[in-house]
Every structure is written in structure tokens, then in C-alpha cells.
Amino acid sequence: MKETKEDYLFNAIDQSRMIVFRKGNYIRHIPKHPYIEGTEGLSSIEEAVLNPSIITAYTRVDTRTGAQSKCQGYYKITKKKSLGKDKYMIDYWQVCVIYNVRFRRWEIATVLLEMDSPEYVMINTRIEKILYDYR
Amino acid sequence: MENSIFLKLIKNLSNDAKKGHWKFFYDKSSDCLYWSKSAISKNVNLKKLSREVSIYMKPNGSPEGLLVQFFQNNFLTQNETLADTGMKKALNKSQEDKPISFGIKTKELEALFVESIKNDILTDAFRANYSLKDLEKIVKV
Numbered sequence: 001m002k003e004t005k006e007d008y009l010f011n012a013i014d015q016s017r018m019i020v021f022r023k024g025n026y027i028r029h030i031p032k033h034p035y036i037e038g039t040e041g042l043s044s045i046e047e048a049v050l051n052p053s054i055i056t057a058y059t060r061v062d063t064r065t066g067a068q069s070k071c072q073g074y075y076k077i078t079k080k081k082s083l084g085k086d087k088y089m090i091d092y093w094q095v096c097v098i099y100n101v102r103f104r105r106w107e108i109a110t111v112l113l114e115m116d117s118p119e120y121v122m123i124n125t126r127i128e129k130i131l132y133d134y135r
Numbered sequence: 136m137e138n139s140i141f142l143k144l145i146k147n148l149s150n151d152a153k154k155g156h157w158k159f160f161y162d163k164s165s166d167c168l169y170w171s172k173s174a175i176s177k178n179v180n181l182k183k184l185s186r187e188v189s190i191y192m193k194p195n196g197s198p199e200g201l202l203v204q205f206f207q208n209n210f211l212t213q214n215e216t217l218a219d220t221g222m223k224k225a226l227n228k229s230q231e232d233k234p235i236s237f238g239i240k241t242k243e244l245e246a247l248f249v250e251s252i253k254n255d256i257l258t259d260a261f262r263a264n265y266s267l268k269d270l271e272k273i274v275k276v
Contacts, residue, residue, distance in 0.1 A: 025164070028232060031174035032160075032202075033181075060166055063207045064227040083272055087265065096165055110165035112202075116276040117183035120263035124186040127209050 001046045008042060012049040012074070012106070014132065019049055019097055021108040035113045045111055048076035048093040053135050056128040060098065070099040072106070072131070075122060088119040141270045144190075144198065145253045149245055151198050158234035161226045166208050168226070170248070171200020173234070184270070185259040188252050196275065201252065214251040220244050 002009040002018065008026060009018040030037050036045065056073040079091035093113055097106040114122075123130065151157070152170065160169040175191055179199050183189040187210045191200040203210050207226065211218040220240055229235045237244050260270055 032169060032171070034175060034177045034179075060208055062163075063223060083269060087269060089273060089276065098164065110162065110167060112181060112189070112204075114183040114189060115180040116273060117189075118260070118263070118265060118269070118273055120265070121183045121186050121259065124205055124209065126186060126213075127205055 001042055008045075010046045010049050010108075013052060014055060015106060017105055019106045019108060020100075021045065021111075025108070029110060033111060033113070036111050044076075044093055044113070045095060045108070048095045048111075049074045049097075051076065053077045053092070053133075054123065054130060055132040056123055057131050058124075058128045071109070072097050073123075073128060077122075077135070080119075081116075083118075089116050090119050090122065091115045092117070092122060094122075139267050139271060141256075141267060141274050142253075144274060145249060145256075148198065148201070148249050148252070152245065155199060157200055159237070160232065161206070161229045161235055162231065163229075166204070166206050168203045168206040168210075169200060171202070173232070175199060182273070184273070185256040188255055192274075203252075210251075210255070213255070214247075217244075217247050217251050220247060 006023055008021040008023065010021065012019045026036065035041055052074040054075040056075070058071050058073065060069045060071050074095040074097070076093040077090050078093065081089045083089055091114065093111065095111050096109045098109045100107050155172060157171050158173065160173070171191060176193070176199060179191045179193055181189050181202065182192050187204050189202040190198050191202070193199050207223065211223065220243065222237070222244065225235050225237055
């Protein structure tokens with residue numbers, strides 16, 4: 001990870017340019033997502049984009065303007081626990097990135113750490129398409 | 136079924152929201168809707184229960200808020216009654232990190248929102264062959 005005055009920059013497995021988390025956006029997210037705070041949080045974000053379990057793609061439509069944005073989801077499963085009968089509960093990081101056309105770079109929109117969640121909820125198959133599955 | 140921990144959790148959401156002074160917040164860049172306090176406690180875990188809905192759970196098993204992903208792009212398109220309340224308009228007018236005001240429609244909207252959340256979680260669970268008991272196991276952890 002690199003740090004500039006304005007941004008945190010992360011190497012991602014599928015990108016030649018580093019993914020950007022604008023510091024303003026990062027700080028704004030901490031009250032709702034306290035686990036991203038500090039060195040540990042930043043390392044987990046890099047681990048998720050550099051060594052993900054799954055990468056998905058989806059399109060986000062601004063319902064006010066109709067403008068479309070290309071988005072990707074990086075998922076890193078960190079724990080898997082059986083509930084019996086082939087059912088599992090997982091812990092995972094989800095990093096959502098949006099392509100900024102103006103700056104021609106991927107920017108982090110949000111980062112979530114989901115805990116003890118059923119496996120089937122991880123990918124929203126209603127709108128996400130799996131690009132890479134490294135599991 | 137009446138005694139289901141999961142159904143009780145959903146049923147009590149409005150009361151928890153009132154007690155905890157939860158407000159609605161919308162993050163445009165990630166299309167996430169929050170119904171929570173403005174800052175979440177550090178010892179709270181986020182637990183995803185459907186393809187869109189996650190609940191902030193305290194260590195004692197009570198909720199501290201809700202997060203709905205892909206809110207306008209997916210959740211509202213599947214919950215037309217909720218969309219018809221004029222929620223979209225309020226979301227598009229909203230400012231980052233500022234609570235959204237729904238005015239006199241707040242109570243009606245909260246009730247519809249809770250119902251939509253319940254339906255969303257149960258539909259996804261049953262489609263994945265997870266029973267109410269499985270959901271309970273997950274909620275209890």
C-alpha cells in the first residue's frame with residue numbers, strides 16, 4: 001500500500017494501476033465501518049483486493065441522472081464454519097470499487113466486513129456477475 | 136414460528152430504532168442505505184442476512200442498525216410499494232452523512248421498510264434451502 005497526501009493506494013490482483021481510496025471517503029466511512037480504521041484495517045483492504053476469493057462485476061445506475069458506472073466487488077473469505085447439511089457460515093471482506101472515467105482509475109466506494117453470514121448471501125447474483133473465482 | 140428469534144428480531148426493529156435514535160442515511164457512491172445511529176459502536180458486528188440486507192449486531196444479540204446494499208439499483212426495484220412512498224426522491228435530495236427526512240411519511244415508511252426487509256431475508260433464505268431454524272442459528276452466533 002502507498003499513501004499520498006490525498007489518497008491511499010492499493011495493489012489489486014487484476015489491475016495494472018493501483019486502486020484508490022480517497023482519504024476523505026475513507027475517513028467518512030469509519031463511523032459506519034469502524035473495522036477499516038488504522039493499519040490493520042488498511043492491510044485487510046489490501047489483502048482483499050490483492051488476494052481475493054472472488055471478483056464480481058456490476059453496473060450502477062444513478063437513478064436521478066441515468067448515468068451508468070462500471071463497478072467491481074472484491075470478496076475475501078476469512079472464515080468458514082459448517083452449519084451441517086452442506087450449509088456454511090462465513091466471515092468475509094467486501095471491497096466495492098467504481099471506475100472513475102475522468103481520472104481513468106478504480107476508486108473504492110465502500111468496504112464491508114461481514115461476519116457469521118450464510119454463504120449464499122455473499123454475492124448478489126441479481127446484479128453481480130462473477131469475473132474470477134479463485135476459491 | 137411465533138417464538139422464532141429471527142422473527143422477534145425483525146418485529147422489534149422499529150422499537151429498537153426508536154430507542155436507539157436510528158436515522159436513515161444514504162451513501163450515493165456505494166448505493167447503501169443505513170438505518171442506524173450516525174456512528175456504530177466498535178464492538179458491533181455486521182451480519183449479512185440476505186443478498187442486500189445486513190444487520191449490525193451487538194455482542195448481546197440485539198441490533199444496532201441496518202445496512203441495505205444496492206438499494207436503489209436492486210432493493211427498491213423489487214419492493215415497489217416502498218419505492219412508491221417517494222423514498223427515491225428523498226434519497227436523491229439527501230446529502231452525504233446527513234440524516235434523511237421523510238416528513239410525515241416516516242412511520243408508514245418505517246413499517247413498509249421493516250416488512251420489505253423481512254420478505255427479502257426470508258425469500259433469499261428459502262430459495263437457498265435455509266429454514267427459519269437455520270436463520271436462528273445464524274442470528275444467535
